[in-house]
Amino acid sequence: MLIGYARVSTEDQTPLPQSEALKAAGCVEIHEEQASGGNRSRPVLARALERIGKGDTLVVVRIDRLARSLSHLLEVIERLEAKGAFFRSLMDPIDTASAQGKFTLQVLGAAAELERALIRERTRAGLASARSKGRVGGNPGLRARDPAALRKVRLARQDGYMQRLADTAQEWVPHVRRLRPDMAWEDILRIINAPLPHDRRWTQSRLIRAVNAYVRDGFLPVTVLGRAARRATDDRLPTIVAAIKGADPDITLQAICDRLEAMRERTPRGRTRWQPSSVRMLLQRAERLGLLQPAEPPVTGAT
Known part of the structure; x- marks a missing residue:
């Protein structure tokens, strides 16, 4: 089944052109939302992702209607893959059900990693240059405790954390989705950790923090946080x-x-x-x- 998602940023815009294109592409369901692309907490998108099942495909007109950052795009696709579902963009060469689409996705993932590496390298070079000239490196807004600068740093850290979770999602998301809240965290943790090398194993607090983050952004249903029933x-x-x-x-x-x-x-x-x-x-x-x-x-x- 093809499930469409259309998004506009302001109330002055209409999702009608997107919805018509999605309908023409064969979508039997279309979810419309008015929200900023930079906002990951979108209730309509969360419902659409929860609705999708094995073999279904999430369809958008353009990639930017789904995500404004590459990390968010890859995160959504990771969730779809965990459910056995696919992603397609009508105006971009991405269809994860095809070999070409998967290749394009791999290229995007490599580009994202390269971009992160270049940013880290430029940051280190800039700080080293500033120190050699006797200047204090870093963000002046942070040193002045400017609220806007602090908010940007907080959002950047959150984005980096969600990207790290996306890199490990296949290790824990399918287990949590399938077993919670029927099974206690302790037992799920041991099932997750059993095939992993020692340096990649999860702690219970780290796992629950990751699950809370995925629930907050709509990638897991809130029911997984319920209290586990006591079993004989x-x-x-x-x-x-x-x-x-x-x-x-x-x-x-x-x-x-x-x-x-x-x-x-x-x-x-x-x-x-x-x-x-x-x-x-x-x-x-x-x-x-x-x-x-x-x-x-x-x-x-x-x-």
């Missing part, structure tokens, strides 16, 4: 195994054993080493509890 003690292991299997339906029993050992999860008998037979038993229990869809029976030829 004997349901905990089936829930964890079902979560691992749900994240990767093709994962093998032995790989699940390795994941549980990396999480330092003990077997039902309290042992540290897991066997595929124990995992199979827990998966069957998860199916009976309704935590996991039953496996499809193998297709056999006609006799």
